[in-house]
Amino acid sequence: MKELVDNSWEWFIDKFEILSKIDLTAYKRPQMERRINSFMRSAGASDYKSFLELIKNDALLYRKFLEHITINVSEFFRNANHWSILQNEVLPLLLKDRRSLRIWSAGCSTGEEPYSLAMLCREQRIPLTEEILATDLDQDVLNRAMQGIYSAKAAQGIPPTYLARYFSSQGDQYQANEDIRRMVKFKRHDLLRDSFGRNYDLILCRNVVIYFTEETKNRLYQRFTESLNSGGVLFIGSTEQIFQARELGLKTIATFFYQKVN
Numbered sequence: 001m002k003e004l005v006d007n008s009w010e011w012f013i014d015k016f017e018i019l020s021k022i023d024l025t026a027y028k029r030p031q032m033e034r035r036i037n038s039f040m041r042s043a044g045a046s047d048y049k050s051f052l053e054l055i056k057n058d059a060l061l062y063r064k065f066l067e068h069i070t071i072n073v074s075e076f077f078r079n080a081n082h083w084s085i086l087q088n089e090v091l092p093l094l095l096k097d098r099r100s101l102r103i104w105s106a107g108c109s110t111g112e113e114p115y116s117l118a119m120l121c122r123e124q125r126i127p128l129t130e131e132i133l134a135t136d137l138d139q140d141v142l143n144r145a146m147q148g149i150y151s152a153k154a155a156q157g158i159p160p161t162y163l164a165r166y167f168s169s170q171g172d173q174y175q176a177n178e179d180i181r182r183m184v185k186f187k188r189h190d191l192l193r194d195s196f197g198r199n200y201d202l203i204l205c206r207n208v209v210i211y212f213t214e215e216t217k218n219r220l221y222q223r224f225t226e227s228l229n230s231g232g233v234l235f236i237g238s239t240e241q242i243f244q245a246r247e248l249g250l251k252t253i254a255t256f257f258y259q260k261v262n
């Protein structure tokens with residue numbers, strides 16, 4: 001086995017994986033290294049060893065660090081034009097030969113994406129086979145997602161009619177109503193370690209793989225394809241593209257939407 005030089009990057013990610021079960025080798029190194037080094041400096045540590053000691057002994061700092069490296073910004077109806085394609089083209093296509101849909105939002109962060117789906121399905125009267133599955137690596141964002149409470153600024157992304165129908169205001173915040181919250185099941189899931197479910201009709205994985213290496217992305221897209229039913233659709237982020245779509249058995253039906261061929 002390779003000896004790891006104390007305090008090197010390799011040494012740090014090895015020790016960090018033991019602590020957190022997060023495999024940083026799957027993420028693009030330059031960005032990750034920059035993010036980690038800047039966080040480490042602002043925490044007052046001068047090297048990886050002392051930084052590791054700090055996060056081991058300070059639960060709050062550890063949580064902040066996880067949040068920093070997993071980058072969990074999200075928005076309701078992020079890239080609204082893609083959601084229009086979902087509503088007007090993709091959902092009708094899926095419902096041509098299905099009575100109900102099984103949906104997974106992978107890397108759901110604080111819940112904006114699965115709640116956007118829930119509202120859209122309610123508005124469009126889309127029958128769901130079961131609750132929308134919404135997963136993320138980070139338990140903290142999932143806890144926030146389950147509460148469904150958002151600032152007025154975050155709520156700006158919600159169309160006013162939806163906001164009035166599906167949210168209640170609480171001071172200067174808004175909370176998703178219980179019937180919308182009940183449409184989503186949140187669960188911790190690591191896309192790099194945990195097994196994937198099967199038989200999904202629609203999978204969203206948006207703005208998650210951007211931090212992964214090409215090799216990791218390819219493996220993930222393969223696993224998502226295996227998780228889809230024949231004819232099912234994978235919806236990806238606005239800066240992403242699946243280069244080996246055809247080899248995986250996917251065809252592009254609109255920009256950012258890939259359908260499983262068989």
Ligand SMILES: C[S@@+](CC[C@H](N)C(=O)[O-])C[C@H]1O[C@@H](n2cnc3c(N)ncnc32)[C@H](O)[C@@H]1O
Binds near residue numbers: 071106135191
């Ligand atoms: C930028 S947010 C994307 C949120 C939402 N999909 C959107 O597009 O607005 C990326 C999320 O991916 C999650 N993530 C990063 N690595 C992950 C992994 N290995 N497994 C599951 N989720 C992961 C992060 O915790 C973060 O919440």
